[in-house]
Amino acid sequence: MARRVDHEQRRREIATAVWRIAAERGLDSVSMREVAAEAGVSLRLVQYYFETKHNLLVLSLRYLHERGEQRAQARIAAQVDQSVRGVVRTLLTELLPLDAERELSLRVHRAYFSRTHSDPALAKVFLHTETPIEDLLTSLLRRAALPPGVQPRQEANLLVAGFTGLGLDILHGRFTPPEVLATLDYHLARLFQA
Amino acid sequence: MARRVDHEQRRREIATAVWRIAAERGLDSVSMREVAAEAGVSLRLVQYYFETKHNLLVLSLRYLHERGEQRAQARIAAQVDQSVRGVVRTLLTELLPLDAERELSLRVHRAYFSRTHSDPALAKVFLHTETPIEDLLTSLLRRAALPPGVQPRQEANLLVAGFTGLGLDILHGRFTPPEVLATLDYHLARLFQA
DNA sequence: GTGTATCGGATACAGTCGTACCACAACAGC
């Protein structure tokens, strides 16, 4: 045993076990023992690589965030239609659980959501006082030729908050993906009407 | 001791203790013992009136929902400006933490939010497959003279999801109440422009 | 006046949790 091991790699593997448990059974079911079992390692190993449970939760969330940002950037870079409208649409659909990966991500975020407010360290990863997505969307909208009277900042604020919520609504079964996409395209049409 | 007591009344008092703990320290801190201490009664009493913790959580959430609906209806009935636009504005501001009571309500809902998905009984109180608020808002919008091309259902879907989210954003300090109200009035102006 | 259903306090029990501790195997550098 005990040949040299990549700690970072090990931690990421264990973090995926955290994600699976959190997504399926909620953050309350994420105990050190459960994580160890899900990852197929001993309790001691989870302790060894994360020291404390708090660290386990914070790092697991951070890894998820990193992956999400990379995914979003890749998807925007990969799309052929580089019009402002196309990029805006991609940006907003990134908030919706339209494939397995985004659904997992959304479920984990939902699981973390409440705990975020009793735990400042989690809040730091989860919520920023800054509004980077809204800012990005605002600057995109400024770049387009929009109807008179349209205020990009106000549109961005509602769109980001709204489609974040509608993504969760899909998870809850209150709406279906086609319904939310219809709502998205309706509002894009409203904004980008010439 | 032990003179006849109104059980319903007693339960509502204890439920407010649940709200306070959930709002301030999260649902994880809501233990039978903590609730008893916060309510100023013995552990046995909490057991006596709620039987089980699950019952305590479900009933406490139900009471909060009841109070929220009554508050919303009262506020709509009480307002002098009964124009469609005025009612719509009141309906949406009801989702924002603009006073102590609505802030408490929002904080408790946030605390319950995650647990909702691992617990079907909580989900039944918390989330409905139906969309009553969206339906109400849609029918209100249909009643008004809106610009051509505006689809009340699509507008309602985004507005409800959006301002629910922006209400939470206020709690998180990402936006201030004046900012969100400005966003609200902007979108009302956009919808109700003659 | 007395019995009895209702109300309520104290405490015990079994389980789970995060963490700490101890022992040892495998490799690194000397």
Place this chain on the structure above:
DNA sequence: GCTGTTGTGGTACGACTGTATCCGATACAC
């Protein structure tokens, strides 16, 4: 070949949890 560091397992500890039990005390019905 030896020594010290690194990786891994097993397990024990103390705290906390929800629930159950035992028992005292009150207030109303008769």
